[in-house]
Amino acid sequence: MYDALIKYFNSYASRPLTGGEIDLIQGFFTPKKLRKRQYFLQEGEVCKYTSFIIKGAMRQYTVDEKGEEHIIKLFLENWWASDRESLMNKTPSIYFIDAWEDTEVLLVSKTDLAVLIDRTPTLAEWIRKLDTNFAIASQRRLNAAISLSAEERFHDLQKTNPAFLQRFPQHIIASYLGINRETLSRIRRRAVKK
Amino acid sequence: MYDALIKYFNSYASRPLTGGEIDLIQGFFTPKKLRKRQYFLQEGEVCKYTSFIIKGAMRQYTVDEKGEEHIIKLFLENWWASDRESLMNKTPSIYFIDAWEDTEVLLVSKTDLAVLIDRTPTLAEWIRKLDTNFAIASQRRLNAAISLSAEERFHDLQKTNPAFLQRFPQHIIASYLGINRETLSRIRRRAVKK
């Protein structure tokens, strides 16, 4: 159950977690199962937990006045899903987060995570690296969104996150890329031809 | 010289910096002046320093095959400019960073900053908050880039970063928004009419 989490933390660590640390971590994370389409967070709620995905797939998105969903992020195994803004500031979220497949996660509250980070240097190291990686990825994705055409963005995604294409239907991918279903369909047709 | 920096750190702290800590910080940051158009970082270089802007304005951008600049970020006083990806991984940067006005910055190397964070809890607190804020801002900007039209993005910028409009010319703003100069010009004309 917790194996994936421990393995994940160790992959970021310069020294593996001790038995005591592992016990500590296990005490703070609680498992939860989400059915497909089940909300982890709804717009207007305050986000209470960060979730680590053991198995499954999730998405984070906004819904505009016309009822259209705009996918902000997609998550698979070994990713973290939460709305940090809502979590940090205790403000109502502007995002939805839900499961796209039946999903198993490990939950941890903001305060518990802070305690863990405080007590285990390995986790302090981890969160710094995670934040950095996130910053880097955001930068790159923003660059793609601003400077590439729809077609180029799709090919960029094929390179950087091919797994998404296997796990999410096309209309989700299209939204993630900021284009619409029909356009993506045409782009793919053109790509196959060559 | 260092006042702005100390004041800035204190604004993030739950307890003000002690005299000793201030001395420590001052020892690690070195002042530098950049003329307008002077590079802080060029594509292909490895980024060595993080710079804190005392006075002035900077921009971070990529240049595509056609020689077009795509503005990724804009910086003003009390912001931090660096390419974290290059800095962390010691890899050649894919970005340019330069001064848009004559600018004064305080430089700190990666290792020095790590030492500082290690020794002063206030800075450890600061970097966590900074990373979080950055994550939040990226999320929002990405959302804007994906789900808003050119016109909406401009009005969003007017709300969220009005200072940019005062300090940078329109073609820079246009690039930052991912649209071209002419389009921005027309958007503004329409906005004035109303």
Place this chain on the structure above:
DNA sequence: CGCGGGTTTGATGATGCTCAAGCCCGGTGG
């Protein structure tokens, strides 16, 4: 005065969106 950097304007065209229809496929119920 002329030059450079920046902005505006117009004409034209590509890119991507909207709307509408049809197809494919797996699941459900008569």
Place this chain on the structure above:
DNA sequence: CCACCGGGCTTGAGCATCATCAAACCCGCG
């Protein structure tokens, strides 16, 4: 076993938005 339904994908026609190209303008400065 077949009909039907829903979700997802494709296709086409027409249109809006935005980019491109070219020209002119504006203004501060040497």
